Amino acid sequence: MKKHFLLAPGPTPIPPEVLLAMARPIVHHRTPLYEEILREVREGLKYLFRTKNEVLIFASSGTGAMEGAVTNTLSPGDKALVVEGGKFGERFTNLCRVYGVKPVVLPVEWGKAIDPAAIGKALKEEPSIRAVMTQATETSTGVLHPIREIAAMVSQHPGTILVVDGISHLGAVELPMDEWKLDVVICGSQKALMLPPGLAFAALSDKAWQFVERSTLPKFYFDFQKELKNLTKNQSAYTPAISLVVGLAESLRMIRQEGLENIIARHARLAKAARAAMAALGLQLYAPQAYSDAVTAVVAPPGIDGQKVVRILREKHNLTIAGGQDQAKGKIFRLAHMGYIDQSDLLAGIAAVELTLQELGYSFELGKGVRAAMEVLSE
Numbered sequence: 001m002k003k004h005f006l007l008a009p010g011p012t013p014i015p016p017e018v019l020l021a022m023a024r025p026i027v028h029h030r031t032p033l034y035e036e037i038l039r040e041v042r043e044g045l046k047y048l049f050r051t052k053n054e055v056l057i058f059a060s061s062g063t064g065a066m067e068g069a070v071t072n073t074l075s076p077g078d079k080a081l082v083v084e085g086g087k088f089g090e091r092f093t094n095l096c097r098v099y100g101v102k103p104v105v106l107p108v109e110w111g112k113a114i115d116p117a118a119i120g121k122a123l124k125e126e127p128s129i130r131a132v133m134t135q136a137t138e139t140s141t142g143v144l145h146p147i148r149e150i151a152a153m154v155s156q157h158p159g160t161i162l163v164v165d166g167i168s169h170l171g172a173v174e175l176p177m178d179e180w181k182l183d184v185v186i187c188g189s190q191k192a193l194m195l196p197p198g199l200a201f202a203a204l205s206d207k208a209w210q211f212v213e214r215s216t217l218p219k220f221y222f223d224f225q226k227e228l229k230n231l232t233k234n235q236s237a238y239t240p241a242i243s244l245v246v247g248l249a250e251s252l253r254m255i256r257q258e259g260l261e262n263i264i265a266r267h268a269r270l271a272k273a274a275r276a277a278m279a280a281l282g283l284q285l286y287a288p289q290a291y292s293d294a295v296t297a298v299v300a301p302p303g304i305d306g307q308k309v310v311r312i313l314r315e316k317h318n319l320t321i322a323g324g325q326d327q328a329k330g331k332i333f334r335l336a337h338m339g340y341i342d343q344s345d346l347l348a349g350i351a352a353v354e355l356t357l358q359e360l361g362y363s364f365e366l367g368k369g370v371r372a373a374m375e376v377l378s379e
């Protein structure tokens, strides 16, 4: 018997209600029935993003919305300030280069958060910067960037927008778009939204929509204006990922039922328990001063390869977590607690991590991590 556990930072587990919704016979998208589903989805997405504006939906992975954010708001030769403290920060830099946007890279040591003052300084030095691009949670390092403080800086510059990649963040950790004055917020379906991969989302502030009007970069599928026009009629420009949208309607219903504040509190509680467990095992966090509640990145014990931890968990315990990427490869493992995860899932995950570390020869008192997590969970 093999029962699989998924504690990876995407894809994440899917609730049975959502799976069943997606298993229903497909509906045609040019029908009143689908339009009614999309009408409900539009409201649910506005609730999730905490915005009055529309949230665009694309049939792509999250990167599609990142690409669309670049091509719809900027023009060739524009400068974009990119916070680069991990794999996904690098993606914004690469995207900018491909489209002839000049990235001004703000390098951040992996495992650290950006100092918002560095953004303020860069904007002062180069007032021609048109966009600041950052992750909210940098999944590759488990870092939480100070988005609220960054937004407070950027919003003082009428000629600059803030693009926030909330792919591993929205629906798990606080990110109220309108209240914090975020200009573009991007998300993907396979994280806290409790859906399979395949949908990308982008919401824009009024300020960002003005940038869209002036943008001259080429775009076709990811044409935000075209998509907005269709969305307001409960339609999409092209064939939508119908079954995923039907699943989304269900997951958004669940999100509204639990309530965003309760969901954020649940993630905070699980993340605190995960961190307490790792500390009790004598392990260090990769982002000890700036951890996100969506994913916990843990430094592998000295002499133990983080990739081996991941492999043994998968092969012997049927539990999938993530290892490190690039410079963090082998050095860390990443335990996610994002989306449809409860305390029993987390405790099972921590127990399996302990069994794995024991097998790899790490010396500690078995059960100490689980106990520390239980103590937090019983608070």
Ligand SMILES: Cc1ncc(COP(=O)(O)O)c(C=O)c1O
Binding pocket: 009, 010, 061, 062, 063, 064, 088, 135, 137, 138, 139, 140, 165, 166, 167, 168, 188, 197
């Ligand atoms: C923060 C962040 N940005 C971007 C992406 C890329 O999203 P996708 O793989 O859905 O294209 C991911 C995916 O893990 C992510 O975690």
